[in-house]
Amino acid sequence: MNMLLLNGPNLNRLGKREPHIYGNETLEMIENRLKSLASQHGFDLQCFQSNHEGELVDRIHLAEDEGCDGIILNPGAFTHYSYAIRDAIASVAVPVIEVHLSNIHKREEFRHTSVLAAECEGQIAGFGSYGYEMAFYSFLHRFKRGMENG
Template sequence: MRILVINGPNINMLGIREKNIYGNNDYNSLVEKIKKEASELNCQVDFFQSNIEGEIITSIQKALGVYDGIIINPAAYTHYSIGILDALKSVNIPAIEVHISNIHQREDFRKKSVTAEGCIGQISGLGFEGYTLALRGLINLIRK
């Protein structure tokens, strides 16, 4: 089982940006948490992070035939990227959208996810734990 974890803009700034929203832990600690969970689940995970929309789209397209599932935090692109939505739909790989903060309790423009329509589910507001829950959920759904 191979899962691709994609993170969008500013996720690389975890531990530095808006600690009151995203906490003190950095991006590397997020990656290590997911790797640990994947090891316990006997699953291979690869990571991709970009601040550039087109690179995220390309990583989704390149996942076709390589990965069994995708965990994606499109970050700010969540709210307006038709391109990422179309890429998720085009590859037809089960994907779960994850958000560290609860997007539904934030500014009005953050409450709408354009990209969620291309995913089988969404986890929002559970911090880094959302990624490990997404990993478990995705693996369980794929193995059925």
């Protein structure tokens, strides 16, 4: 099984950027932890981060072309206004789970709306970096259930 961990703008600054909101872990630490978790369960996890909307769109398209089974996506600020990323998610058959480190619904009002959520399998927000693991376990459960059903 193949999965993609996709991170949007400014997430390359984790560990330095507003640690009181986003924590002290770096993106590399999160990626390594998730890769290890995926490997323990027989998954291959690819990681990609970009501050550029078009690169994220291209990577979503490529995920389907490569036979990816699921995408864990933290779109960062693109959550609130990127119809291009929303349309990219809608254009592929790969399920996507949206993840946010902070609880976007308890923050500034502009962060309360996700234009992506309606195209995603679900949204996980407010659990810090553990939200990535929650998304992984959600996919794991989904894949196991699919194998049992045929």
